[in-house]
Amino acid sequence: MDCHDCHQTCQPKNQKKGWKLFGINSRKSVKNNIDRDSQTNVALVGLPNVGKSLLFNLLTGTYVTVSNYPGTTVEVAKGNRIIAGESVTFFDTPGMYSLIPITEEESVTRDLIMNENVNLVIHIVDAKNLGRMLNLTLQLIEAQLPVLLVVNMIDEAAKLGIWIDENQLAHKLCIPVVTTEATQKVGLKKLIAKVADYVQSTPVLFTY
Ligand SMILES: Nc1nc2c(ncn2[C@@H]2O[C@H](COP(=O)(O)OP(=O)(O)OP(=O)(O)O)[C@@H](O)[C@H]2O)c(=O)[nH]1
Numbered sequence: 001m002d003c004h005d006c007h008q009t010c011q012p013k014n015q016k017k018g019w020k021l022f023g024i025n026s027r028k029s030v031k032n033n034i035d036r037d038s039q040t041n042v043a044l045v046g047l048p049n050v051g052k053s054l055l056f057n058l059l060t061g062t063y064v065t066v067s068n069y070p071g072t073t074v075e076v077a078k079g080n081r082i083i084a085g086e087s088v089t090f091f092d093t094p095g096m097y098s099l100i101p102i103t104e105e106e107s108v109t110r111d112l113i114m115n116e117n118v119n120l121v122i123h124i125v126d127a128k129n130l131g132r133m134l135n136l137t138l139q140l141i142e143a144q145l146p147v148l149l150v151v152n153m154i155d156e157a158a159k160l161g162i163w164i165d166e167n168q169l170a171h172k173l174c175i176p177v178v179t180t181e182a183t184q185k186v187g188l189k190k191l192i193a194k195v196a197d198y199v200q201s202t203p204v205l206f207t208y
């Protein structure tokens with residue numbers, strides 16, 4: 001992480017957890033859909049219409065599985081990509097506004113990311129409405145989840161005269177930040193490189 005002045009607040013958290021989630025028991029139905037063979041499970045989360053599904057498609061190629069969670073009509077798509085020599089499983093989740101769920105969609109997403117086997121959360125936000133969107137980023141950080149922030153739609157923001165400095169934002173939030181224009185694949189390589197950083201920084205676990 002490019003974090004220099006906040007070692008006492010953010011750095012120790014991630015080091016302590018080794019970028020692993022704390023285990024919170026969530027719905028069994030959600031746990032059953034997690035890919036236990038994959039070393040790294042990554043959830044794409046964010047408000048509706050921020051570009052989650054487009055980025056999911058760019059990262060994974062196609063939809064591999066669409067899971068219907070028992071008792072709900074909510075769908076979560078799952079796909080894989082080899083990154084840093086490892087199979088990484090990505091989940092495209094329904095839109096959520098807050099970690100405190102109100103809708104069925106938000107409950108499913110919350111259960112998925114609070115599951116101990118999802119070990120990286122990519123929060124996708126709309127660059128045009130950053131102030132409104134960072135609220136969820138802060139909630140995710142406060143919940144001690146390993147968060148990578150993607151500021152998408154920088155093309156639309158630029159038309160409004162809004163420019164996002166990803167380094168400064170990363171410095172302030174103490175998490176990795178990537179700016180993207182998903183429709184033109186701008187920032188995609190950088191995003192994959194950040195996920196690779198995560199994959200390479202996670203200790204390999206051996207079971208006997
Ligand atoms: N101009 C522009 N449009 C984008 C960008 N990323 C996504 N879009 C468009 O935004 C719209 C919403 O994208 P989706 O990927 O469906 O958004 P989502 O977050 O999955 O939306 P929900 O599934 O409803 O929560 C689509 O029309 C995309 O083509 C971007 O970087 N720039």
Ligand SMILES: [Mg+2]
Pocket residue numbers: 052053054092093
């Ligand atoms: Mg979508």
